[in-house]
Amino acid sequence: MRLPPFQLHRPETLQEAVSLLAQHGEEARPIAGGTAMVPMMRFGFLRPEHVVSLKGIPGLDEISESDDGLRIGALTPLYRVAGSAVVRAQWPLLARAVGSVATPAIRNSGTLGGNLSYAEAASDPAPALLALEASVLLTGPEGDRTVPITGFFQGFYEADIRPGEVLVEVSIPRIPAGARWSYLRFAARSREDKPLVNVAVVATSEGVRIGLGGVSPTAIRARRAEAVLQGPGLTPQAIDEAADAAAEECDPLSDLMGTAEYRQDMVRVWLRRALTGLQ
Amino acid sequence: MPTKTHVQTRINGENIEFLCEPRQSLLECLRDVLQLTGSKEGCNDGNCGACTVLLDDRIVTSCLVLGVEVEGKEISTVEGLAQGNSLHPLQQAFLENAALQCGICTPGFLVAAKALLDREPDPSEERIRFWLANNLCRCTGYDKIIRAVMDAAGKMQETKA
Numbered sequence: 001m002r003l004p005p006f007q008l009h010r011p012e013t014l015q016e017a018v019s020l021l022a023q024h025g026e027e028a029r030p031i032a033g034g035t036a037m038v039p040m041m042r043f044g045f046l047r048p049e050h051v052v053s054l055k056g057i058p059g060l061d062e063i064s065e066s067d068d069g070l071r072i073g074a075l076t077p078l079y080r081v082a083g084s085a086v087v088r089a090q091w092p093l094l095a096r097a098v099g100s101v102a103t104p105a106i107r108n109s110g111t112l113g114g115n116l117s118y119a120e121a122a123s124d125p126a127p128a129l130l131a132l133e134a135s136v137l138l139t140g141p142e143g144d145r146t147v148p149i150t151g152f153f154q155g156f157y158e159a160d161i162r163p164g165e166v167l168v169e170v171s172i173p174r175i176p177a178g179a180r181w182s183y184l185r186f187a188a189r190s191r192e193d194k195p196l197v198n199v200a201v202v203a204t205s206e207g208v209r210i211g212l213g214g215v216s217p218t219a220i221r222a223r224r225a226e227a228v229l230q231g232p233g234l235t236p237q238a239i240d241e242a243a244d245a246a247a248e249e250c251d252p253l254s255d256l257m258g259t260a261e262y263r264q265d266m267v268r269v270w271l272r273r274a275l276t277g278l279q
Numbered sequence: 280m281p282t283k284t285h286v287q288t289r290i291n292g293e294n295i296e297f298l299c300e301p302r303q304s305l306l307e308c309l310r311d312v313l314q315l316t317g318s319k320e321g322c323n324d325g326n327c328g329a330c331t332v333l334l335d336d337r338i339v340t341s342c343l344v345l346g347v348e349v350e351g352k353e354i355s356t357v358e359g360l361a362q363g364n365s366l367h368p369l370q371q372a373f374l375e376n377a378a379l380q381c382g383i384c385t386p387g388f389l390v391a392a393k394a395l396l397d398r399e400p401d402p403s404e405e406r407i408r409f410w411l412a413n414n415l416c417r418c419t420g421y422d423k424i425i426r427a428v429m430d431a432a433g434k435m436q437e438t439k440a
Contacts, residue, residue, distance in 0.1 A: 001323060008284075008301035008347060031345075038304070038343045039324035051301070055348060079337070103413035105391070106325060108337040109344065192412040 003041050009052045014060070014139055014168065017052050022141040022164030024050040030166055031055075032075055033109040035102075036118040060168060061111075063087065069173040070094075074113020074136075074166070078125075079104070081112050091172060092279075093181040093200060097128035100185055103192045113167040116152070119159040119218060121253075122194040126153065126219035127211030128183060131200040134172045140165030153218035179204040180278035185213075186270050188257050196257050197266040199274040203234065210242075210271065215250035215263050222246040225271065234275060243272040284347045290315070291359030299346040306330040308346035309356060317357035317386045321415070328414035331387035332356045338394045340413065357386035360393065368438075369393055372431035373424070380418035388414045392428045400436055404429060 011017040021028050028050040031037045040046045054060065060075035065086045072081060081087055082099030101107055101115065101124045115125050116136065126149075134149045141164040149170075152160050161167065175181075185198035200211040208229045210222040225246035232238040252263035283298040290313070299308045306323075309315040309332070321327035323342045330341040333355040360367040369389050372378070379385045388411065395402055395410045402410070407428050408421075416424060 002307070003302040003304070005300070005302050008345070010347075034343045034345060035325055038345075042323060053345070053348065103328075104410060105328065105331060105338045105340050105413040108334075109339050190412070191409070 001042055003038070004044075004047055006041075006048055006051045009050060010056045011052065011054075012056050012058075014057055014166065017054055017057060017166055018140055018164055020050065020052050021166065025163055028052055030117075032111040032114040033077065035106050035110040036114060036120075054166065060113075065090065067174075069171060072112055072170045072172070074116075074168050074170065075111050076113075078107040078110045078112060078115065081125075082107065091132065091175065093175075093183050093202065094125070094128050094132060094172065096183040097124045097198075097200060100124045100183070100195075100198075102194075112170060116149075116170070117159055117161060117167050119153050119155075119157050120194070121156070121216060121218050122196070122198070122214035123219055124185065124195065124198060124213070127198055127200040127213040129170065129172065130211030130219060130221050131181075131202045131209045132172050132175070133209065134170055136167055137169040137171065138162075138165045139168050146171075150221055153220075156217040158218070175202065176204045176206075182274040182278050184270050184274045184277075186266055193257070197263055197270050199267075199270045201271075201274045201278060203278055208234070208242075208275070210246065210274075212246060212250060212267060212271070215252040215267050217251065217253070220250065222249060222271070224249045229275075234278075236276075239272055239275045242275065243268040246271045286347055286350050288349045288352055288354060290354045291356060297346075301345065301347055303346045305332070305334075305341040305344040305346050305349055305354075308349075309341065309354075312346075315356055315358050318390075319383050319386060321383065321387075326413075326415065327384070328387040328391065328411075329384050331390045331414065333390060333394055336394075338391050338413075355390070357389050360389060367393065368434050369396070369428065369431040372427040372434065376423050376427035376430055378419060378423040378427035384414060384416040384418075388416070388424055392431070396428070396432055396435060400439075401432055402428075 029048040030052045060073040062073045088095040129149045138145045180203045182201045185195040187193035188196045198213040202209045213219040225242040228242040247264045247268040252260040254260045319329035321329035325340040325343045332341045
């Protein structure tokens, strides 16, 4: 099946990309690695008349560390995030999650910004970035806008990206010394599948932050489960209660990989495993 | 209507120029424009790996890459594996281990496996299985393919030693 015809724009600056996207509105879509956009177009879920490739814009694929934390350009391919020495040493949760996306070939093409903009509920990076309290920087016709990742995912394949906006950078604050973490994913059939459920946890002296994927229309923070752990900490009883709370607060869909009820059960199981196996 | 774009690239070590529409994937450009039909179209959505090629030395599923975006890049396909009449050790090992039946998946497996052995000459079986997770075979059940890759790795190590 061939792609429907479209006009491809290959801007060399971000401003040019933004004005093309703004000018063509709903008729335009940005493309980065193509691992999501190409199938969406090929199978008719999207039919943009204008496709704006972001790959020719320099400077959007850099990883930099500062006192405040980590910044990752949106066009950075997933393999480079997962393999970055800085990410692996300082934000190992993120390296693990990003390195879990699909397969080597997909991680070579796919980008971090593309993964987040796609707003797939069963994203590997999304729950990790939720637990890490990351934020994203968007550039659009009205200027720059920073959105905490906790507010970025708005619905089923829907992110807070306004017309003409492009996700340009992901910022991740430093993890306090002594923090512990876990990233677990459960794929029901085989390893390279999207996770049926995935769980990212960051536990600091101030509390536990939990990101869940695959079990709601978007990846979510499990706030009620976090609240359960706030007083007692990671006692066996509190962990059981937090796992029950997480299963209650998620809102899964049924699909070929599993029913909603099964997903809720798996949230309970995998969150308990994550909380008992923090690194 | 979209006009065709002129693309300059290197494929299997040769400078190549071609014309393509924006909507043509790299796979379509290889097969339909350049008659390099070794890379196969399977699922056309990045799952099956039959279209796997190297793009700047990294494996990608060429059905997900737009042809116009390989401007200035280096591509290697299954056609570049054999040197004249002598097969690449992986190709020889696939034959000797009967690691193919219908053969549609074979070019993708060969390209992906070569990328692995170029980086890691002595991978474990587990490593090979993870690496080849993006290549689906509906005939062999994989064991013979994995054995062929291990076999080729061993032979290539011997040749080097």
